[in-house]
Amino acid sequence: MTEKKVAVVLSGCGVYDGAEIHESVLTLLALNRQGAVYQCFAPDIDQHHVIDHLNGQEMDEHRNVLVESARIARGDIKPLSEFDAGEFDAIMFPGGFGAAKNLSSFAFEGPDCRVNEDVSSAVKAMAEKRKPIGALCITPAVIARVLDGARVTIGQDKDTAAAIEAMGGHHEQTRHGQVTVDEKLNLVTSPCYMLEASIIEIAEDASNMVTEVLRRAG
């Protein structure tokens, strides 16, 4: 059996303006532990803004999503424009506000949000090939904007769930340890830090998402 090859799409480096770091690292760990290899990707675009993670305030700085994501990937990352769905068995999106601020405008425009073209193309290309897609935390809302009628979970948050329904998606309430599977779209989602969580629960949610995606891959 050959190793399954999974693309992991990051959105910066840090929960408030980029990819959530714990979710990202624990997704990579789960992939390796479950016998898969990964390649990180991120769009080569400016971040929407830079947040001081100590005080929550916006900083007068400009950072690039690909360059900052490279911190999590230890430099081994490619521009998402180079992603080729033919080369991968699955694609995954850890969470963090970067998904709602950089990969899309969901944080600002809710159900009317725009999705970054590279993200949208990658998701659609995988869906067309019936290859599985995994998404954690807030990223299921982004997928629901791209794929019509997606059945996803972001945990329990009523406003986000309503936005997903407004985009034509279906929201399932979940707790830690649960994943929501959309059989038709081959889409696996889990709440992670959209619920109050310890880092142990993040490891479990990420691992459960990875297990279900790999079961469906290849």
Add this chain to the structure above:
Amino acid sequence: MTEKKVAVVLSGCGVYDGAEIHESVLTLLALNRQGAVYQCFAPDIDQHHVIDHLNGQEMDEHRNVLVESARIARGDIKPLSEFDAGEFDAIMFPGGFGAAKNLSSFAFEGPDCRVNEDVSSAVKAMAEKRKPIGALCITPAVIARVLDGARVTIGQDKDTAAAIEAMGGHHEQTRHGQVTVDEKLNLVTSPCYMLEASIIEIAEDASNMVTEVLRRAG
């Protein structure tokens, strides 16, 4: 039995100019999984420099070690100047170049390096109370500069090992899965990314270090 309380000292956010992200996250995970609680700290100082993790080049930017470390800690972090050895059962240092560039000048001055005062004070205060200290990757070299005659490992790198000996320390060669224990100083070290490593090996090294430190704590 009360939970053991562990201080984790970060040095920024990203392997080339700050704390190594995988080592940091997997140390936090191991602590929670092994029943301990943690509080992150970092010195409130400017980074030595900012490295573009995509191409390895220095960027014309200024970043603060505490503010960037807050990304790994999701905002829950304190200035290292507020660290009180009386409140903690152990202290730990994940690796990354931040230890050798921000916590100390080891990357530039080797065995003649200076160590940040807050780092030096925290290490000495724990050593005086005979409370255990854990250090991963390159950080054992920093500890060896602070504590005389420290027995540590940074894996196999000959130049770093020679620098440790030049500072009056003792270097033990190790492979992944091994920890070096200095019984006298109650100091536990492990190589992590100072050796070629997969993220699985980082999780194991961090977990082994945490196990040995917690066994010695409280």
